[in-house]
Each structure stands twice: as C-alpha cells, then as structure tokens.
Amino acid sequence: MHESLIQYIRSQSATPLASKDIDLLKKTFIPKKFRKRQYFLQEGEVCVYGAFIVKGAMRKYTVDEKGEEHIVELLIENWWANDRESQIKEVPSRYFIDCWEDTDALLTTKQSMYDLIDRIPALKEWRAKISENYHIASQKRINDAISLSAEQRYHELEKTYPEFIQRFPQHIIASYLGITKETLSRIRHQAAKK
Amino acid sequence: MHESLIQYIRSQSATPLASKDIDLLKKTFIPKKFRKRQYFLQEGEVCVYGAFIVKGAMRKYTVDEKGEEHIVELLIENWWANDRESQIKEVPSRYFIDCWEDTDALLTTKQSMYDLIDRIPALKEWRAKISENYHIASQKRINDAISLSAEQRYHELEKTYPEFIQRFPQHIIASYLGITKETLSRIRHQAAKK
DNA sequence: GCGAGACGTTGATTTTTATCAACGTTTTTT
DNA sequence: AAAAAACGTTGATAAAAATCAACGTCTCGC
Numbered sequence: 001m002h003e004s005l006i007q008y009i010r011s012q013s014a015t016p017l018a019s020k021d022i023d024l025l026k027k028t029f030i031p032k033k034f035r036k037r038q039y040f041l042q043e044g045e046v047c048v049y050g051a052f053i054v055k056g057a058m059r060k061y062t063v064d065e066k067g068e069e070h071i072v073e074l075l076i077e078n079w080w081a082n083d084r085e086s087q088i089k090e091v092p093s094r095y096f097i098d099c100w101e102d103t104d105a106l107l108t109t110k111q112s113m114y115d116l117i118d119r120i121p122a123l124k125e126w127r128a129k130i131s132e133n134y135h136i137a138s139q140k141r142i143n144d145a146i147s148l149s150a151e152q153r154y155h156e157l158e159k160t161y162p163e164f165i166q167r168f169p170q171h172i173i174a175s176y177l178g179i180t181k182e183t184l185s186r187i188r189h190q191a192a193k194k
Numbered sequence: 195m196h197e198s199l200i201q202y203i204r205s206q207s208a209t210p211l212a213s214k215d216i217d218l219l220k221k222t223f224i225p226k227k228f229r230k231r232q233y234f235l236q237e238g239e240v241c242v243y244g245a246f247i248v249k250g251a252m253r254k255y256t257v258d259e260k261g262e263e264h265i266v267e268l269l270i271e272n273w274w275a276n277d278r279e280s281q282i283k284e285v286p287s288r289y290f291i292d293c294w295e296d297t298d299a300l301l302t303t304k305q306s307m308y309d310l311i312d313r314i315p316a317l318k319e320w321r322a323k324i325s326e327n328y329h330i331a332s333q334k335r336i337n338d339a340i341s342l343s344a345e346q347r348y349h350e351l352e353k354t355y356p357e358f359i360q361r362f363p364q365h366i367i368a369s370y371l372g373i374t375k376e377t378l379s380r381i382r383h384q385a386a387k388k
Numbered sequence: 389g390c391g392a393g394a395c396g397t398t399g400a401t402t403t404t405t406a407t408c409a410a411c412g413t414t415t416t417t418t
Numbered sequence: 419a420a421a422a423a424a425c426g427t428t429g430a431t432a433a434a435a436a437t438c439a440a441c442g443t444c445t446c447g448c
Contacts, residue, residue, distance in 0.1 A: 169425065169426085170426065171426080181426075182427080185427055185428085
C-alpha cells in the first residue's frame with residue numbers, strides 16, 4: 001500500500017529517501033479503504049485528515065441552496081484529497097469530498113504531516129512541488145473559466161485531463177465545467193459530427 | 195520602502211525577525227518604481243523577478259486571439275506579483291502583468307528568495323501562509339465561477355474585495371469576473387434600484 | 389482650451405446556455 | 419427477474435449574457 005506513495009515522492013523530489021525515512025512514512029500514513037459513495041469529508045466538519053489516493057477516485061464539491069452539486073476538484077491516483085482551509089485553520093469545511101470509486105487511501109493528520117516534513121527533507125520538496133502544481137493548475141482553470149465558452153472549456157479538459165473523461169460520467173464532467181449535462185451532451189454531439 | 199514589507203512579514207508570522215534578518219532583507223529586496231501602464235511581465239518572457247507591492251496596483255492577464263484581455267488577478271499593496279510557473283520552471287509566461295497605478299515594488303529573484311527563506315525562519319512561515327491563502331482563494335474563485343451567475347459573482351466580489359471596486363474601473367472588474375462591461379453596467383443598474 | 393482616448397450607459401438584437409419534459413438504455417438493487 | 423435508479427439524449431422554450439452600435443461625460447496631454 002505504501003509503495004505507490006514512496007515511488008511518487010521519489011519521482012517528485014531529487015533528494016533520496018533513506019530507509020529510516022521510509023519506516024517513518026509507513027508508521028505515519030494510515031491506510032484506509034473507502035467504498036464507492038462513502039464520504040471522506042462532509043460540509044460542516046473540520047477536515048482532520050489529508051488523504052493520499054493510492055487507488056480509486058474522489059470528488060470535492062459544494063452543494064447550493066437548490067441542492068445542486070458543484071464539483072470543484074476531481075481526484076484520482078497520486079492526488080491529495082483534503083480541504084486545506086479547514087484543516088489548517090481548523091474551521092468547518094464548505095466542501096464535501098466523497099468517493100466515486102472504491103478507494104485505497106493513506107491518511108495523515110496536519111500535525112503528523114508537519115512532523116514528517118521536519119524530519120524528511122525529500123518531503124519538503126514534494127510538498128512544495130504539489131503546492132506549486134496546484135497553484136499553476138488553479139490559475140489555468142480560473143483563466144479558462146473567465147475566458148472560454150462551454151465548448152472550449154470542454155476541449156481544454158479533454159486535452160489537459162483526458163483520464164477524467166474516461167473515468168467519470170458525463171454529468172460529473174459537466175458539473176466540473178460549470179455547465180449542465182444537456183449542454184455537454186450537445187457539445188459532444190457537435191464534436192462527434194466533425 | 196522596506197518597512198511595509200517587514201511589518202507585513204511580522205503580521206503574518208509568529209517567529210520574530212532578528213535585526214540581522216532585517217538587514218539581509220533590505221539587501222535582498224531591490225526597490226523599484228513602476229509607472230502606470232508599465233509592464234512588469236510580458237507574455238513570452240521568463241518571469242525572473244517576483245514583486246512585493248509596497249504601494250500601487252497591478253493586474254495579471256492573458257490576451258486571446260481576438261486581442262481581448264482576461265484578468266486573472268488584481269494585485270494591490272502587500273500582494274505578491276509574479277508568474278510562479280514561469281519563474282520556477284523557467285519557461286516563457288502566458289501572462290502579462292502591468293501596473294494600473296504608479297507602483298513601488300520590492301523585487302527578488304527566485305534564487306535570492308530561496309536563500310532568504312533558508313536563513314530567516316519567519317519567512318518560511320510567511321511563504322507558507324501566502325501559499326495557503328492563495329490556495330483557499332483560488333478554490334473559492336473556481337467554485338464561484340462554476341456555480342454562480344454573473345450577478346451573484348459580482349456581489350461576491352463586492353463582499354470579498356470591496357477595495358477592488360473602489361480602485362479599478364468597471365471594465366476591469368468585468369473582465370476579472372469573466373463578463374462584459376455592458377453586463378456589469380446592467381447588473382449595477384439593477385442593484386442601485388433596489 | 390480642445391481633441392483624443394478612456395470610461396460608462398443604454399437599446400436592439402443575436403448567441404449561448406439553462407430549464408423543463410419526455411424517453412431509451414444501462415446498471416444496480418432487491 | 420423485476421423494479422428502481424442512474425445515465426445520457428433530444429426537443430421546445432426561456433433566461434442569461436454577448437454583441438453591435440450609438441452616445442454622453444470626463445480626463446489628460448498638448
């Protein structure tokens with residue numbers, strides 16, 4: 001279970017991982033299995049754990065007054081599921097996170113993560129890189145949201161995360177793009193004709 | 195010039211700043227004045243400097259094939275202007291950053307920033323906090339973009355960053371919201387009637 | 389002081405997208 | 419195996435927002 005985490009850290013950081021570091025990692029990250037549709041986090045809860053996804057898929061979303069879900073993030077293998085705001089400030093979350101597939105995850109608390117980062121230099125790099133990647137991706141997503149049409153946004157998603165389109169049903173993709181499932185269906189119909 | 199930076203770091207970090215740290219800060223951050231409309235970064239350039247804004251206002255935006263500007267960020271005092279993707283990976287930027295007002299800024303390169311962070315513990319916290327805040331704000335902006343109408347997005351902006359509305363003209367605000375200036379004008383007209 | 393450009397408004401029209409409703413297919417549950 | 423739920427599609431219609439065009443005001447540089 002921990003192997004894929006270790007491999008992933010190695011791939012993201014130049015600093016090697018000592019074998020005592022690996023032992024420490026294994027002690028700190030708690031393996032946990034989630035069933036499809038199981039919540040990892042519900043609105044109003046404080047996000048105590050961060051989850052590294054070893055296998056499976058999750059979604060992070062808000063629910064508005066009308067009861068409609070708005071998907072903020074789709075998460076698959078090697079991604080990190082949490083609500084950093086809630087976790088760091090220890091305030092109730094605005095988001096739901098649940099599993100779209102049966103999922104194997106590795107959990108840590110904020111504190112154990114801090115301790116780990118202090119002790120293992122490679123993790124510092126890893127953390128920085130994740131934060132960096134997130135920053136870049138957000139900026140792009142915001143730019144797409146304010147400057148592209150529904151159709152263009154869909155084609156951008158096809159280019160950027162083709163695996164999402166394979167893995168999640170269309171109404172989930174539509175929500176992620178901020179459009180209705182009907183509009184997405186029409187966009188795809190158009191695209192298929194060409 | 196450096197005072198506002200020092201004060202800001204203090205306000206964001208629990209660790210105190212030693213006086214030798216302050217000397218180091220002053221040596222590392224290069225003060226520079228920019229005129230209104232002056233570019234800080236142009237598309238295609240590598241972003242060599244990050245700029246801490248002491249006084250003034252900037253905007254970060256893309257320009258599409260039609261020549262239209264799409265504003266990704268508005269930046270004022272105590273904010274940090276750069277393109278992290280370009281700066282860290284040393285690749286050409288997709289963004290323009292220019293000054294909307296005459297601006298006093300403090301510049302650092304990536305390397306001098308890394309060195310500083312290594313030497314001054316308070317900066318580490320500061321960096322983490324900025325990155326955190328950015329993360330939270332992005333998530334909210336994405337959520338607003340995919341779930342709210344133009345009108346609701348405008349009212350959210352009024353709540354979240356009222357200073358932007360004072361400081362930037364309407365067509366800039368409209369671009370930031372991803373709507374046309376005409377639509378924003380009508381939204382404001384509606385709101386005024388109530 | 390005057391002309392150019394920036395800014396904002398308003399109206400008419402078109403385009404884009406959402407909404408509502410119905411229906412077929414597939415998957416899951418019982 | 420049947421029923422229910424989830425998923426996707428299509429059509430008609432409505433709402434939201436963009437586009438196009440014209441115009442008024444203000445500011446700034448010369």
